[in-house]
Amino acid sequence: MAAMGSADWNERYKETPSLWGTNANVFVAEVFGAREPGRALDLACGEGRNALWLAERGWRVTAVDFSSAALAKARAEADTRSVAVEWVEADLTEYRPEPGAFDAVVIAYLHVPESSRTPILRGAADALAPGGTLLVVGHDATNPAEGVGGPQNPEILYTAQSLVAAVPGLQIERAGRAERTVAGADRPALDALLVATRPPSRGASS
Numbered sequence: 001m002a003a004m005g006s007a008d009w010n011e012r013y014k015e016t017p018s019l020w021g022t023n024a025n026v027f028v029a030e031v032f033g034a035r036e037p038g039r040a041l042d043l044a045c046g047e048g049r050n051a052l053w054l055a056e057r058g059w060r061v062t063a064v065d066f067s068s069a070a071l072a073k074a075r076a077e078a079d080t081r082s083v084a085v086e087w088v089e090a091d092l093t094e095y096r097p098e099p100g101a102f103d104a105v106v107i108a109y110l111h112v113p114e115s116s117r118t119p120i121l122r123g124a125a126d127a128l129a130p131g132g133t134l135l136v137v138g139h140d141a142t143n144p145a146e147g148v149g150g151p152q153n154p155e156i157l158y159t160a161q162s163l164v165a166a167v168p169g170l171q172i173e174r175a176g177r178a179e180r181t182v183a184g185a186d187r188p189a190l191d192a193l194l195v196a197t198r199p200p201s202r203g204a205s206s
Contacts, residue, residue, distance in 0.1 A: 009033030022077070024053035025108050026180060027137050031195055032057075041127055043092055043120065044110040048074030048085065049068065055083040062086040064095055066149040092120045097127035107136045111156040121166040134170065136163055140177050140192040147190035148182050158192035170196035 030051045032040075040050040047070050051063035055078070065071055065087050071087050072139035076084050088095070092114050097105075105124045110117065124134055138158040139150035150155065160175040174195040179188035 040104040041102040125167040130201040136194040140190040143190040148185040163194040
């Protein structure tokens with residue numbers, strides 16, 4: 001089964017006012033809620049729920065997605081909330097973020113084959129400034145059998161081990177399977193979660 005392209009996602013985003021809701025992902029809020037704001041990069045931002053949440057808390061956010069329909073919704077919501085976000089329409093298999101430039105990088109539910117995902121993750125890791133934090137979350141490979149919702153194609157699901165292997169050189173703060181409550185479901189969704197940081201530069205003040 002091939003991964004969905006931008007045209008497919010445009011159709012999905014046009015079907016409903018808000019495909020994923022407007023609240024930030026629970027893990028994004030947990031990891032970055034108490035951190036000092038800086039520059040943030042949201043890859044595969046969709047309708048912008050995480051980018052907007054970060055921007056409202058003082059982060060200078062660049063948000064990237066290949067769906068023009070999703071970004072149109074994101075821009076409209078940013079205007080409604082009176083927050084500024086740099087929205088970039090680009091395919092992540094071709095997009096190259098600025099190296100060493102971001103204090104936070106978020107990738108939430110980017111489901112593409114691992115052969116495409118690994119270079120994106122490495123680019124995200126390279127985009128971190130010293131001391132910056134990368135958060136990656138996606139549906140775990142065990143979710144179809146043990147969790148609820150999400151894609152069923154095993155080729156585009158995550159494991160924590162594959163995430164760790166994709167970001168050599170980062171300090172791993174958290175890597176594993178995480179439960180996420182889903183409204184109306186009788187069991188949680190199961191996600192693979194990675195939180196990793198770029199070590200501070202040598203000679204940086206403590």
